[in-house]
Amino acid sequence: MAIDFTLSVNQKRLQSIAREFANDILAPRIRKADEEPDPQRAFQEVKGAYIESYKLGFATGFIPKQYGGGGISNLDLQVVAEEICAVDPGFATILLVNGLALMPLVWFGSEEQKQRWLVPATGDPRGEYLAAWTVSEAAGSPGGTANFDNPAPWPAGISLTAKHDRANGEYVLNGHKYWPCNAGGWDLAGANVNVCIVRTASELGGNEGLSAIIIPRGTAGVEYEEPISKLGHRICQNNSIVFRDCRVPEENAFAIGQGDLAISRAFTWSGPVAAIAAVGVARSAYEYVLEWSKNYTGGGPTPIINHQAVGYSLADIAMKVEACRAFAWKAAHYLDSNESHGHAICAMAKVFCGETLFDAVFRAMKVMGVNALDRRHPVERYLREAAVFPLYDAGNMGMQMRKIWTVMRHDDFDPRAFMDLAATPFDKTLI
Numbered sequence: 517m518a519i520d521f522t523l524s525v526n527q528k529r530l531q532s533i534a535r536e537f538a539n540d541i542l543a544p545r546i547r548k549a550d551e552e553p554d555p556q557r558a559f560q561e562v563k564g565a566y567i568e569s570y571k572l573g574f575a576t577g578f579i580p581k582q583y584g585g586g587g588i589s590n591l592d593l594q595v596v597a598e599e600i601c602a603v604d605p606g607f608a609t610i611l612l613v614n615g616l617a618l619m620p621l622v623w624f625g626s627e628e629q630k631q632r633w634l635v636p637a638t639g640d641p642r643g644e645y646l647a648a649w650t651v652s653e654a655a656g657s658p659g660g661t662a663n664f665d666n667p668a669p670w671p672a673g674i675s676l677t678a679k680h681d682r683a684n685g686e687y688v689l690n691g692h693k694y695w696p697c698n699a700g701g702w703d704l705a706g707a708n709v710n711v712c713i714v715r716t717a718s719e720l721g722g723n724e725g726l727s728a729i730i731i732p733r734g735t736a737g738v739e740y741e742e743p744i745s746k747l748g749h750r751i752c753q754n755n756s757i758v759f760r761d762c763r764v765p766e767e768n769a770f771a772i773g774q775g776d777l778a779i780s781r782a783f784t785w786s787g788p789v790a791a792i793a794a795v796g797v798a799r800s801a802y803e804y805v806l807e808w809s810k811n812y813t814g815g816g817p818t819p820i821i822n823h824q825a826v827g828y829s830l831a832d833i834a835m836k837v838e839a840c841r842a843f844a845w846k847a848a849h850y851l852d853s854n855e856s857h858g859h860a861i862c863a864m865a866k867v868f869c870g871e872t873l874f875d876a877v878f879r880a881m882k883v884m885g886v887n888a889l890d891r892r893h894p895v896e897r898y899l900r901e902a903a904v905f906p907l908y909d910a911g912n913m914g915m916q917m918r919k920i921w922t923v924m925r926h927d928d929f930d931p932r933a934f935m936d937l938a939a940t941p942f943d944k945t946l947i
Contacts, residue, residue, distance in 0.1 A: 584638030601796030662914035726775025737762030787862030870905030
């Protein structure tokens with residue numbers, strides 16, 4: 517039988533390395549970083565852990581081997597990401613946003629661009645390299661990013677403009693980005709590269725007028741404002757960025773007129789990762805509360821695990837964790853089987869696991885009762901982290917559900933495609 521959930525020898529090794537890193541190097545830094553009121557300082561608190569993770573290949577392992585990456589599969593990435601997210605999903609976001617930024621180059625960039633930008637990303641001798649996926653924009657009227665593919669011209673959809681100055685061989689950027697992770701870099705002077713989605717044709721809608729462009733660190737005309745202070749994922753840096761007549765060489769542009777597809781494919785790649793992140797957090801909440809219930813009596817004669825209500829609640833949480841892990845793995849396997857195309861099933865995994873496991877973490881808190889609110893325990897942080905999953909990474913209501921719907925409504929959609937691992941093509945007719 518072809519179906520087998522047994523990890524290979526190499527996957528077990530990856531899991532062991534990731535778990536040792538997460539428990540021994542990352543975990544001791546988390547409490548202080550999470551409680552740091554200054555979000556930039558919180559980000560800097562984990563720089564040492566990031567350098568160690570970079571050396572282990574976790575920051576660029578998904579990049580193909582010919583460009584210096586590890587060339588690991590999406591399923592291998594699941595194994596690593598769960599262990600790190602079980603300790604802190606905000607830190608894992610710092611690592612994996614490198615993929616959101618750089619994988620579009622793998623898919624849409626020229627060979628020259630790949631050599632120029634991917635090789636340095638995987639070969640930083642200091643281990644500090646950061647890439648940022650700079651798509652999201654501030655709320656407004658119009659504003660935000662969910663309707664990036666709106667057929668209306670500027671300013672609907674993506675409003676950061678990049679006008680082509682052909683005489684000088686440059687693009688000139690003007691506008692504002694809000695929420696990108698890693699964009700400000702360790703010192704708020706910029707990540708090594710910001711991969712920006714821009715409007716290269718203001719008169720066209722989102723299906724034709726969007727492109728990607730690489731903004732290297734040190735580019736003039738970019739201001740990185742103080743990071744956003746957030747409820748959860750406090751360790752990862754989310755920025756407000758202002759572009760004022762920012763000039764970038766035209767050879768830095770790629771996916772010209774296909775920025776909409778770059779957005780959709782990048783958030784497809786990250787879907788299973790967001791799903792397994794939810795698994796990691798819920799797993800930690802479950803394990804902590806299970807141990808608590810075996811020792812805490814609630815004033816009664818025996819530990820509360822002996823009460824049926826507690827046992828049933830924990831059994832329900834355990835079932836959801838296992839089911840969601842299987843769904844995340846299935847979505848990752850689908851990506852590996854279909855050349856990183858899996859727009860509907862990857863969105864399904866992201867939405868289902870994030871929503872399901874937020875509820876699971878809250879149910880774990882109910883087992884602990886009011887003690888779960890005590891910050892001496894990690895459970896309140898798990899709930900804050902779990903609250904992020906339905907909202908980030910092309911939010912469930914904003915983009916992900918729409919991706920599922922648009923695939924399903926196509927005349928050629930086969931409802932058994934996911935069961936059969938059959939391709940479900942996604943192109944501009946579906947955006």
